[in-house]
Amino acid sequence: MTSIQDYTAVTGEDVIDRLRQLARPLKGIKVVHVNSTYVGGGVAEILNKLVPLQRDLGLDVRWEVIRGEERFFQITKSFHNALQGIPAPLGDASFKVYEETGAQNSEGLRSILEEADIVFIHDPQPLPLLRLCPNRKGKWIWRCHIDLSHPYRPLWNYLRKFVMEYDASIFSLADFSQPLPHTQYLMPPSIDPLSEKNMDLTEEQVLGAKVEFGLDPERPIMLQVSRFDRFKDPLGVVKAYRLVKPFVPALQLVLAGGGATDDPEAEAVLAEVRSEAGTDKDIHVLQLPPDAHATINALQRGADIVLQKSLKEGFGLTVTEAMWKGKPVIGGDTGGIRLQVVNHHTGFLVKTPEGAALRTRYLLRHPDMAAVMGHKAKELVRQNFLLTRNLREYLSIMLARMFGDPERIELEGNAVRAVTGLKTFETCTVKSSVF
Amino acid sequence: MSTNANAEPFIVKDCALLNIAIGKKARNLKEMRDHLQNIPVGSIYNHFWGGLLRHRFDEPEYNNDFAEWVCYSLQDSILAERLSIIDPAAFADLELLRQELLEVIEQRLDETEMITWAALDMQFHFVDSQILVFDTGETIGAPARLVEAVSKMSEGSLFYHFIDARRRTPEMMDDFRLWLRPCGDRYDELCSQLASVDPYFVPLVELRTQLTNLFTQCFQGVSG
Numbered sequence: 001m002t003s004i005q006d007y008t009a010v011t012g013e014d015v016i017d018r019l020r021q022l023a024r025p026l027k028g029i030k031v032v033h034v035n036s037t038y039v040g041g042g043v044a045e046i047l048n049k050l051v052p053l054q055r056d057l058g059l060d061v062r063w064e065v066i067r068g069e070e071r072f073f074q075i076t077k078s079f080h081n082a083l084q085g086i087p088a089p090l091g092d093a094s095f096k097v098y099e100e101t102g103a104q105n106s107e108g109l110r111s112i113l114e115e116a117d118i119v120f121i122h123d124p125q126p127l128p129l130l131r132l133c134p135n136r137k138g139k140w141i142w143r144c145h146i147d148l149s150h151p152y153r154p155l156w157n158y159l160r161k162f163v164m165e166y167d168a169s170i171f172s173l174a175d176f177s178q179p180l181p182h183t184q185y186l187m188p189p190s191i192d193p194l195s196e197k198n199m200d201l202t203e204e205q206v207l208g209a210k211v212e213f214g215l216d217p218e219r220p221i222m223l224q225v226s227r228f229d230r231f232k233d234p235l236g237v238v239k240a241y242r243l244v245k246p247f248v249p250a251l252q253l254v255l256a257g258g259g260a261t262d263d264p265e266a267e268a269v270l271a272e273v274r275s276e277a278g279t280d281k282d283i284h285v286l287q288l289p290p291d292a293h294a295t296i297n298a299l300q301r302g303a304d305i306v307l308q309k310s311l312k313e314g315f316g317l318t319v320t321e322a323m324w325k326g327k328p329v330i331g332g333d334t335g336g337i338r339l340q341v342v343n344h345h346t347g348f349l350v351k352t353p354e355g356a357a358l359r360t361r362y363l364l365r366h367p368d369m370a371a372v373m374g375h376k377a378k379e380l381v382r383q384n385f386l387l388t389r390n391l392r393e394y395l396s397i398m399l400a401r402m403f404g405d406p407e408r409i410e411l412e413g414n415a416v417r418a419v420t421g422l423k424t425f426e427t428c429t430v431k432s433s434v435f
Numbered sequence: 436m437s438t439n440a441n442a443e444p445f446i447v448k449d450c451a452l453l454n455i456a457i458g459k460k461a462r463n464l465k466e467m468r469d470h471l472q473n474i475p476v477g478s479i480y481n482h483f484w485g486g487l488l489r490h491r492f493d494e495p496e497y498n499n500d501f502a503e504w505v506c507y508s509l510q511d512s513i514l515a516e517r518l519s520i521i522d523p524a525a526f527a528d529l530e531l532l533r534q535e536l537l538e539v540i541e542q543r544l545d546e547t548e549m550i551t552w553a554a555l556d557m558q559f560h561f562v563d564s565q566i567l568v569f570d571t572g573e574t575i576g577a578p579a580r581l582v583e584a585v586s587k588m589s590e591g592s593l594f595y596h597f598i599d600a601r602r603r604t605p606e607m608m609d610d611f612r613l614w615l616r617p618c619g620d621r622y623d624e625l626c627s628q629l630a631s632v633d634p635y636f637v638p639l640v641e642l643r644t645q646l647t648n649l650f651t652q653c654f655q656g657v658s659g
Contacts, residue, residue: 014589017569018451149556174454174460175556175558175560177560178458179458180458183455184456184457184458185453185454186454186455186456186562334556335556342492345493346492376492379490380490383490384490393453396451396453396565400565405565407477407565407566408565408566408568409565410568411567411568411569411570412570413570
C-alpha cells in the first residue's frame, strides 16, 4: 500500500507538508465516496489511490459502491454517452429503473451517508441518493468526471434536477461546467506517478516491451496510445507517419489501444486502421488488455515521438502520461490537450496530419531540442497534473465547504481562518463537530 | 504577516489557488461585455493575476486572459493590445478595474461593424478562485536575511507576499515593505525600489531574481 510519505521523492517535501496542513483540521471527519464499481474505469482507478491517501492523512474515509441489475448499468452507460453529446433513446422506463435502483441502494447506505460530514458522489449513477437521505447532516458534492461540455439536453435536463440539490459540484475543466445554483470547483484530472503505468522502469523492461511486439529497438518509434475512436484520429496518425517515412525510412509506427469487442464503432475504426496500414510491416496496431499498464508504460518510455492527434478530447491523460516520461507530445489543438501541450515548449499543437508530420520530422532531427522539451513537459506535469494536486484540491474543497466558500482559507497550526474580503468572519480550530 | 522588522520576524507563507467556474461563458465581444458587468470581482482578479501562478516558460505575449482570448479566439489584435496594457496594479479598487475593462471593450464595439464569434471550443470561461494560504514554518529574523530567503522562495510564496498582499493589506502594499516600514527611514531607498518593481509584467521566477538583486544590493556586506 502506497503511503503519502512515498510521494515525497517525486513531489518534494513541501507538497506533502501542505497536504498535512490541509488535513490537520479535517482529522477524524467522516468522508464517504460513492461510485458504481470498485474495479475498472478511471473513477475506480482514482478512488483506489485517493481513499487510502486520505485515510493516511487522518480522515475517516469510506468508499461505497452502488449495486444494480444489468439493465441499470446499460442505462447508465447510455447516460454516460448521452452526457458526452451522443443522443440516446432514454425515456420514462429508463428513468424508472434508474431511480428504483437508487432507492434500493439507499436502504443499505442511508445510515452511513446521513452520518457523514462530507459525501462525494461520483458521476451520474448514484446521483439520486441525496434526496433519499432526508436526514443528512453533511455536505454533499457531486464529482462529475465526464465531459459535460455539450450534453444531450433531454437527459441533462432530467439529471440536473438531482444535481441542483447538491451543495457543490466538481468538474474537470471549465468547459464542462454548467449553469447550476451552487459552487462549481474545477479539478483537472491527474496521474499517479507511483502507479504501474507511470513508475520508473529499467532499460531492460523498456527493451523487453519493444522486442515483445516485434519492434526494432535500433529504429525510431512513433506512438499513439488511445482507444480506436474516430475522435482520436488514428487514420490521421497513419497519414502523418506516411508523410514522414520518405524522410526517415527507418521509422516505425505503433498504434496501441484497448480491445474492441464490446464497441461496434471501435471495431469499425480498428478495421479501417488495419486496412489503411495494409501490408506495411512497420505499422504495428496493438490491441492491449485493459490492465496492460506496464506495457503502455514501457511503450511510452521507449517511443521517440508520442502523438495524441485527437480531433476532440476531454483532457487526454495519455498526454500527461507521456509528458511525465519526459516526452514532448504532438497533440491535437483541442480540449484539455491545450492545457498540457504548451506549443513549442512541452510539445506541439497541430490541426492536421501534415502538421503532425512536420513536427515529427523536426523532433527526430533535433533530439537535443526534444530532450529539452521533454524535460519541460515532465516539470509541467510535476507541478500541475500529479495525484498529489488532486488530493490537495479534495482537501481544500472539504475545508471550503465547512466555511461556506470564503475567498481565502488561511492555515496556521491547527487553526483555520476563513476570510471574505478583508473581513475575517471566523477564526477557530476546526473539529468535525463544527459541521 | 508580522509588520515590525525590529521585534517580530517575517513569517513566510505559501499559497495556491482553487479554481471555481462561475458558469458564465462568452463567444463574442458583446457576451464578454455583458458578463463583465455582473461577474464577481474575484473573477476579474483571477483573470488578471491568477495566470502568474500558472507555470510559464517565457514571457506571455499578452498579460491577461481577456487580451489573450481576444487575440487568439476573436483574432482582434487591436483590442488585445489595448486590453493587455491595462495594469491592474494601477487600480485601487477592482470595481474601477472592471469599469476600465468595460470602457475599452465598449470603445472597440463602437468601432466594429461585424461581431466575430469564437469557435465552439474556444469560448471564454469566467473563472473565480479561492486562495489557500499555508504556513511554511520559515521565518526571517533580520532584514539582511531577505537576500537568501527570497532567492529560495517558492512561486506561491512570492505571489502571496508581493502580489496578494496588495489586495489583502489595508495599506495595499507588499509584505516586504510593510515589514521594513517600522525600521524608520533606514530602508527608505530599498522600499522605494521595491515599490517600483512591477510584478504584473514578469513571470514569478523573474520577479524572484529582481527582488533578490534589490536585496543583495541593499544588504551587501551585511551579515544576517
